[in-house]
Amino acid sequence: MWLKLNLDGIALSLRIRQYKKVKVDDWDSTWCKTDFSFIAEPWLKYIKEDDEVLLAREVDDLVEALEKLLADQLSTPTEFTCIEPDFIFELTPKEDLRSNPRFVYIRPGCEIADIDLEWKVFFWHEGLTGNYLSVALARPDIECLLTYLKVVTGRLSEKDEQVQTLIAKGILY
Structure with a gap:
């Protein structure tokens, strides 16, 4: 199965195959x-x-990190690195911009910056x-990536309603 996202004009296609659950000591x-x-x-x-x-x-670890990000369980930006240097994922939690000295004025209703x-x-x-x-994923893209990774790891099946919705939209195929 493939994941396909449009990231502000950059088409991402991703397929992960031959995933097999491993023991902690055999990571x-x-x-x-x-x-x-x-x-x-x-x-x-x-x-x-x-x-x-x-x-x-x-x-598996990326699934866990994305779940924490989406559940607002990260309090500081977190870098997720891989053994092979092809990918780095930088996870940024929600931020109250009123406490950030870089901002002089924040329009009412825009005080909280969402995850990315x-x-x-x-x-x-x-x-x-x-x-x-460098490509940026907002909350909806992160949710799609997480759903895809859960399919790869067997935590979700293709019959799951969430997966079927993404298949119908052409995001998973």
Whole structure:
């Protein structure tokens, strides 16, 4: 199954295969096969197929981190890094902007900034480079990513109503 999101003009496609639940003491033994692309014609076309960029344990840990983010259980920004340096996920919890000295004025009704996730995708060219693409996921995108990861890990089935809704919208296919 694939996840497809439109991230402000950048089309993300992601498929994680060969996930297998692992024991805590065997966390580094099982790699998932991952296909992904970030495309915004004509300027961006970054595609990887059959890459081992995520451990099964990292998929589990990312599910847990996203659940905490969505449930407002994170109090500070959190960086989620992977063993392979292809992805970094920066999770930002809700923030009361009235207590942030960077803001002089906040319009009434806009005092709380909602959660977000910055997904950094590092580029390879004859090895890892210092260049990366940064895409922002707002709450609805984070919810879709979490639902997809739960399908990958078997926590949700394709018959689940939430999954069926995303399939009907073309977000999961």
